[in-house]
Amino acid sequence: MSAGKKTIAELTRENREDFQMALSVDCVIFGYEQNTLKVLLIKSDLEGFEEEWSLLGDLVKRNENLEDAPYRVLKARTGLDDVFLEQVFTIGTVDRHPAGRVITVVYYSLVNIRDHQLKLEHHELHWHPVYEIQSLAFDHKKILDACVKKLRAKVIKYPVVRNLLPEKFSLRALQQVYEAILDTPLDRRNFRKKFFLMNWLEDVKEMETDVPHRPGKLYRFKKNNVSAAVATPINKL
Amino acid sequence: MSAGKKTIAELTRENREDFQMALSVDCVIFGYEQNTLKVLLIKSDLEGFEEEWSLLGDLVKRNENLEDAPYRVLKARTGLDDVFLEQVFTIGTVDRHPAGRVITVVYYSLVNIRDHQLKLEHHELHWHPVYEIQSLAFDHKKILDACVKKLRAKVIKYPVVRNLLPEKFSLRALQQVYEAILDTPLDRRNFRKKFFLMNWLEDVKEMETDVPHRPGKLYRFKKNNVSAAVATPINKL
Numbered sequence: 205m206s207a208g209k210k211t212i213a214e215l216t217r218e219n220r221e222d223f224q225m226a227l228s229v230d231c232v233i234f235g236y237e238q239n240t241l242k243v244l245l246i247k248s249d250l251e252g253f254e255e256e257w258s259l260l261g262d263l264v265k266r267n268e269n270l271e272d273a274p275y276r277v278l279k280a281r282t283g284l285d286d287v288f289l290e291q292v293f294t295i296g297t298v299d300r301h302p303a304g305r306v307i308t309v310v311y312y313s314l315v316n317i318r319d320h321q322l323k324l325e326h327h328e329l330h331w332h333p334v335y336e337i338q339s340l341a342f343d344h345k346k347i348l349d350a351c352v353k354k355l356r357a358k359v360i361k362y363p364v365v366r367n368l369l370p371e372k373f374s375l376r377a378l379q380q381v382y383e384a385i386l387d388t389p390l391d392r393r394n395f396r397k398k399f400f401l402m403n404w405l406e407d408v409k410e411m412e413t414d415v416p417h418r419p420g421k422l423y424r425f426k427k428n429n430v431s432a433a434v435a436t437p438i439n440k441l
Numbered sequence: 442m443s444a445g446k447k448t449i450a451e452l453t454r455e456n457r458e459d460f461q462m463a464l465s466v467d468c469v470i471f472g473y474e475q476n477t478l479k480v481l482l483i484k485s486d487l488e489g490f491e492e493e494w495s496l497l498g499d500l501v502k503r504n505e506n507l508e509d510a511p512y513r514v515l516k517a518r519t520g521l522d523d524v525f526l527e528q529v530f531t532i533g534t535v536d537r538h539p540a541g542r543v544i545t546v547v548y549y550s551l552v553n554i555r556d557h558q559l560k561l562e563h564h565e566l567h568w569h570p571v572y573e574i575q576s577l578a579f580d581h582k583k584i585l586d587a588c589v590k591k592l593r594a595k596v597i598k599y600p601v602v603r604n605l606l607p608e609k610f611s612l613r614a615l616q617q618v619y620e621a622i623l624d625t626p627l628d629r630r631n632f633r634k635k636f637f638l639m640n641w642l643e644d645v646k647e648m649e650t651d652v653p654h655r656p657g658k659l660y661r662f663k664k665n666n667v668s669a670a671v672a673t674p675i676n677k678l
Contacts, residue, residue, distance in 0.1 A: 210486055210487055210488060211487075211488040212487070212488055212489065212539050212540050215487065215540045216540045216541060219463065219500050219540075221503050222463045222464075222500045222501070222502060222503055223461055223462065223463045223541055223542075224460055224461065224503065225460065225462050225463060225464055225503075226456065226459045226460045226462060227459075227462055227464075227533060227544050249447055250447055250448075250449070250452065251447060251448040251449055252449065263456050263459045264459070264533065265459060266458050266459050266461065266462075266542065267535055268535065269533065269534050269535050270531065270532070270533025270534065270544065271533070271534075291530055291531065293528055294507065294528065294531040294546050295507070296464060296501065296506065296507025296508070296546070297506050297507065297508075298504055298505065298506050302449045303449050303452045303453045303456075304453060304460055305460075305503065307464050307507065307544065309531050309533070361598050
């Protein structure tokens, strides 16, 4: 737009060919079960991508707010309506989609699979172990990889793994979640030492029961504690 | 998209009216000078918004990758070509733009104003103190507010204020940056104590010179340290 005043009609006319894009959302729903980080995928129904798995997504409707779309998609495809979705990033590479210029906004969520049973079974839906996935339809493998990278950075800074654990859990269970997400074994002593520095947990004064090993103490995440202990006081000085 | 296989042509045809959107980028360039957090604004040249200030932005061209657009806009409007821009979030509310359905992707950057002199002067460009801004064109005030909130959360978790300071700086100067961003006075002793816990700084073994107060020790940010000290070891266990 140049320095002179411009009317809306001029703007629209001059840029008509830029108004031929579509917007989509893709949902990366991470789940956790059997000590494994998984992601919810659906069998693609698009020509050229048959038999390939893809993320849950759809075009945003012309009269639909962007932020409503991922909830609609998730509900329609899985029946899930109790999942909080967070926007992660937007990908708008030219030619990324075979149907035209489609910009996709990626949302992610972390859910405890046991507490979020899929309610619709007629789509070909499946929880896949994240680190076993070799390829996906479209550029979804690239999207997934970027999302995994964000997730790994996030769990180190914020207590988001609370969404993957029951209310009360042992430090052993906590470490298993971190190992599953970071995809690497962690040293028990170091993990506990560093984790307690964050001051996210409180002791619930109970022990594990019915476990095949020595019962551990149970902890829970403190309420309303979304930032690291070190950082909070800086904000509150 | 239903469960049956679908061709690309069918997909495009069925969703033709969804392919009438445009994509824009808006750049929130935060700057710092005279102990004040500022943002770079431009006088709007669009009918109905004359005399209002807006963020630097433009429509993404049909054949332009999304990630190239904010650099083009910044270069064209300010001459700046040495600024790193980070994608923050995307806003796609229906009817947010008078020219049609325009989804905007917001990018942000933090620059030391003294080191980034604007090279083009013919646009009406200005650095505005962030906390004095009452309104902006379009929904740009809402975008700015959301960006400021993100920035405030970010400076607590990551050493991004390094971009606002000279290589060597005193703790007094460091505290002033934090006070400018958080828009609140901080307690000197508490600030220093909490900041050193993050382990981001190293002592350069030099003192300030030519200052009207007692010279302070100079520090610099450690190289390649992008995460908090507390968190890093968890990733490296």
